[in-house]
Amino acid sequence: MRSSTRVPIAVASLAVASLAVVACSSGGTSSDTDASGGADDVELRMTIWSANPDHVAAFQELGDEFAEQNDRVASVTIESFNLADLDTLVTTQISAGDAPDVSWLPVESSAEYIKSGALVDLRETIDKTEGFDFDDFIPSLLERWEVDDAVYGIPFSTGPLIMYYNKDLYAQAGIKDPGQLIADGDWTWDTFRETSKQLTDKLGVPGYALNDFDFKNWTRLLPFLNAYDASPWNEDATECTLDSDEAVDALSVFHGMTFDDGSMPVPGQQVDFWGGGAAATSAFLGSAANLSEVDFDWGIAPTPAGPAGDVVATGQASIVAFAAGNHTEEATELVAFLGSKDAMSKYSGFFPPIRESVLTPEVLTQNSDVLTPEAVEPIIEGIKENGKVFPVTESNAAVTDALNSSLDEAFYQPGVDVKPALSSVCEAVEPLLP
Structure with a gap:
């Protein structure tokens, strides 16, 4: 039998369980500051599984922009990791009381993390974010992240x-x-x-x-x-x-x-x-x-x-806010910011979005040296009309x-x-x- 590269089941299960336990006991609901803390002191951490300098730079620039616009946030730091290490990384950082605030999460893990209570419901933040236009998202491609009215992730990449x-x-x-x-x-x-x-x-x-x-x-x-x-x-x-x-x-x-x-x-x-x-x-x-x-x-x-x-x-990946994070209010605001039309248009040349207004041949090929709008147009139409996200x-x-x-x-x-x-x-x- 050929060996599997998947992390051990026990480790993966422990990671998700740990997220839920910490979320129930110590997750922050807003910026956690002591009596001497100022308004501009929240330091958010976001983990992504790409070490591509262009990907890191795109999200770091957006993180910096978010921090400049938010009086409560001093900085957003983008940290890279290997996707295969996701579960062990989460376990280790939670055990140390240092869970990331925001992260990429593959759709394959969506139901597991949602069921465990590991993710923050983004609905309230989405609804109060001016100009977010949630109806711009293609409904059939958002289903893996919704439970009733709750929304637990904003898909940033839906790759066919x-x-x-x-x-x-x-x-x-x-x-x-x-x-x-x-x-x-x-x-x-x-x-x-x-x-x-x-x-x-x-x-x-x-x-x-x-x-x-x-x-x-x-x-x-x-x-x-x-x-x-x-x-x-x-x-x-x-x-x-x-x-x-x-x-x-x-x-x-x-x-x-x-x-x-x-x-x-x-x-x-x-x-x-x-x-x-x-x-x-x-x-x-x-x-x-x-x-x-x-x-x-x-x-x-x-x-x-x-x-x-x-x-x-x-396939699909979303931006999520971990319930075990120390600054869940600011984290959900960062997720909403990164899911906005303006932000998505800046990184959608790397990652196919599910916003109708941004999922265009011109946007998807803006950073490609080989693809043309004409070549990808049939692919985009296929995603919109017949895209089926991984079970x-x-x-x-x-x-x-x-x-x-x-x-x-x-x-x-x-x-x-x-x-x-x-x-x-x-x-x-x-x-x-x-």
Whole structure:
């Protein structure tokens, strides 16, 4: 079995539980100052999981701007960390009584953190923030962060998994590439599977490879699942549905391409699309930066359609305020500031937003050396019309580990019967669902 890079379940659970305990006992509701403290003395800390200097600078400049406008805030400090260290970082800092005030949080952790009481409800602050225009957010892409009227995060990045393809390899094989299939109105998983096998048979290279997958990251299967109206669990995440007829049909395409057709890498096979080692890959829109280094003609497209139509699998991250922070009032104000139209327009060249007014081809390509507004326009329309944010559970860490490991043992193998294999996966996952 291949090892998982996920942090241990116990550590992840402890982190979330610690947030809840500290929030109930010592979280600040407003600026905490002693009798000698002045009005301008709150020092806020915000954690982000990017060390990219441009990302850090963009948020630091906005933090400085917020501090200048807020009489109670002396400074906002942006701190970088590795996403894999999120849970252990939170645990350590809470134990030291020094939880960050504001942070990025991946959507996969949303339900877990919300259920535990680890996040501050932003609704009151949003409602009183002049010009915030909450209706500008695309409702279907905000659902993971809402519970009734409460809002626990402002999505700042909603990145679609899209198709990148090597036009040169398709031309060399004499096969229609994804852009040409779209023009023909024939962009489906069935057609893509067929053309991928043809290309592999002719050129001896994989027709398709999942980026950042390595048989350890189940979310990269979502373009298959979504196209067939399938999901690993039902809508309220109480029952595993990975062995439903729809899921079996979807993952039979993946399994067939991998183990029958030979058009996708098998476990242990390393393939680099960006180095010309595969004809196509699916990756987040942010991976387009890799195109500046390639030496082939390329194109981008939405992932193929299926019986459920054109569905765009989208990852997401939000800006949240931790209930265990010492300055929750100022923290929620910072979150609202960073979610405003003006602020979002300044960093949306790096991170696709879900504000209708900011999610435009011009904004998304403003910091790109390779993408053009014309190239990303179909992607943006797909997000707006058919974007589907990754599914979540209230026990994300445990479910993720169980799902990845059981897929590895039962499904990522040659010659398996897909339906029983996926039923075996559900047997491992279902006890962990609420």
